[in-house]
Amino acid sequence: MAPLLQVSDLRTHFTSFGGSRVVRAVDGVSFTLREGETLGLVGESGSGKTTTCLSIVGLLPPGARIVGGRVDLAGEDLRAKTAREMRRIRGGQIAMILQDPMASLNPLFSVYWQVAEPAYYHRRLRGATLRRRVQALLGAVRIPSPMQRMREYPHQMSGGMRQRIVGAIALAGGPKLIIADEPTTNLDVTIQAQYLDLLKDIQQETGAALLFVTHNLGIVAKMCDRLAVMYAGKIVEQGAVRDLFGAPKHPYTKALLGSMPKLGSKEPLYAIPGQPPDLAALPTGCAFHPRCAEAMARCAAEEPAERVLGADRTARCWLLDQARREQHVAGAA
């Protein structure tokens, strides 16, 4: 089955100070997403995960430009689209859920108008049909007494409920792809759990693909089928969630897994030394090598290329070459 979203060698650069400073925020990112699948895009601040999403929907801030690569949605090249065509795709085929619901919602408009808007523009619904759709959407995100809530305003609702409204707005246009960028960061533990369950249910009901951006591996463990780990603008490892959690191949993935506190265990945490990299001043060779417990001499000199390790499984690390060579040697002996 052809993938719904195919990102190939995407490169996005930020230029500032009149062109004298170039930051390679996204530096050769490739991944695919099939219908109904959930892909987790994991990384810390500065890894490029949010910029990747903005590049996909064409909403880069001033100073940022896609300088290479392809983004294909259902086979169509999104980079070749005009601004007008992209406007129709955004909200229609692709929806976004962002981190701060208060920032996503307009305080001046009622819930009804905000949820209705995508359905109005993308589905061309009007009048009673529109009202029924809004009611159905609010029901889909499990908001109690939707008829009453429709008339309310964002400030009258709690954080969890606002995030559901954002979810309803995202669904209103009937998207095939939902991009969620850390939607639960500001939510309480139990509210977060409810929201994630809701997202999963919606995904199963509508068959939409979900690109879930987060820094929290726990969310990935709960929600995602596949996972792509980003560091300094590149994907360092990707594959099925079970494979990466069970047998991670990249030292960064291993380190992230080791640094997560596990409930009920007092095992010491593995603290990754050093700081996340400054994208304007990346180290030579592999960007992770200064913090890598298994770094070799080669890692400081050359950037590792992306190696395919199996179906949908890739990783960028010189250790893999080493492992393969050892296998050859062992096999030849």
Add this chain to the structure above:
Amino acid sequence: MSPALLEVQGLRKHFPVKAGGLFTSRVAWVKAVDGIDFAIRRGETLGVIGESGCGKTTTAKLILLQERPTAGSIRFDGADVAGLAGDALMRYRREVQVVFQDPYSSLSPRMRVGDIIAEPLEIHDKQLSREARQARVAAVLELVGLEPGVARLFPHEFSGGQRQRIAIARALATDTRLIVLDEPVSALDVSIRAQIMNQLEALQHRLGVSYLFIGHDLATVAHISHRIAVMYLGQIVELADSLELCEHPLHPYTQALFTAALPSHPDDKHERMTLTGEVPSALDPPSGCRFHPRCPRAMPICGHEAPVRREVAPGHAVACHLYE
């Protein structure tokens, strides 16, 4: 058993709010903290978990004397903190410090790091000479894993994790005995959190300082705390050893929290205990047990009578009618 460093009993904080219409004005009370008891021993970490509106931030403010309690007592080293003034108050401020959540706004942007760390010394240990102060600053910087030379730099030259270290160093500058940590790692990158957590634990072993660790991520709080208090709507519903709480959560709210916690492995699936409704307002908390409207195991008595916290196993106390 070593005597408690900090002992809180029956602590309450009610905030007045004006309610009523245009012509009538009624004073209503937000019962942010409504009767909590706990103790922290020397060298121990007490974790506090709870969701928004549970009162954990207000509790921190009460301990830091940013707010005066409406009722109840806070005893530090046996002495009641409420009546403190003058020298005694300054002594308290010297020994109880805080580290806040946001590393980007907790350091004075126009002061050098060395001056920021030295400030508690300037306030409390006025007799120290400049050299002695600088030596102390260098010593605490090394304690938190930073070069002493960074004292002359400004905060904006540091990353979030490093700033938190500076904040911790500042909290340790005087002979601090208790540090209140309010979500100290929530705003940090995942890879840095473990660094800071390990650092905090190492400092505790080395200096014997106690922590009141407030957080919303269960795994993080459970990892660093010896004991954990679970708060709901201004009250402590359960208090137990960290591991014991993780293995045997007794109060239905605690159970809901734990089942809602994120798994650490994709195969780690457990039955979710779903709660109905939302957290009620602290203006008008439910009668009897405050949790009863949302509790999946509520009994008729729960609506009338508030449960008293009882120790049901050694070191494990819970306030729930199910266990009486």
Add this chain to the structure above:
Amino acid sequence: MATTSADIDPAVSTLVAVHRAPRLRGWPILPTLILVPFVILALGANLIAPYDPIEPIPGAKIFEPPAWMPGGSLHALLGTDFQARDVLSRLIFGARVSLIVGIAGTLVAGGIGTALGILAGYLGGWVDQVIMRITDAWLALPALVFAIFLATMVGPSMWNIVIILGAVYWTRYARVIRGEVLSLREREFVKLAEIAGASRTRVIVRHILPNVANSAMVLASLTIGVVIIAEASLSFLGVGVPAPQPAWGSMLSDGRSMLMVGDWWLTVFPGLGILLVVLATQLLGDWLRVKLDPQLRNL
């Protein structure tokens, strides 16, 4: 796809590029080009001005036009006024008056306003109420009229004018600084200092003051222009710097009637002086505002 910088009109993009070029942006060229000469003139007036500004040029006629016009001569480059005094010399000495009054007046206004703003913002309560009501009352008075009133009461002299203008214009500082202090007060580093036991004085001096300094400086550079114009207005109305001391405002007033008969040099040059200096300070203030705000700086 989204518009890229290449889609903008080339001429515009050049301007944008120049505006954004780091080296040029590092220093405000235009304000410096204007202000430095004026400051030099003001400081070295005694040495630079060709004649005594109060005395008539010996042997000159009244209302002589500037040198390049018919009837003008090189001994009075910008012409002479109704008492045969050299316009150029008066202009130079007038620069001194304008700049001194502008800067000193701003400092007085800034000093009073910042102090009151900090006290009102940080101490709150009745201190805040009292200061704010005074500010409101003060603001209700029209600035210039109030200044005129004060000037006629205390009598005109340059330093009196400085104090008067300082007393009139402090309110804008108080309001703005108070606002900043209100938000600063809630910032965590201030709370930290309070929890550590810092006295209020200490918090104000070490934490609040340095962080409002930026706003105060930006406000100051923007206020200089206003004060200079106010001084010029007062002089124009005859209650500013007293005659025969040269001030741009009084030069404007004196020369006004001759505009009808075409003796333009009496008003245009002092007018240009005011225009350029105020423009320069405003641009400087704007540059300062961007430079001191870390968020705007990186665009």
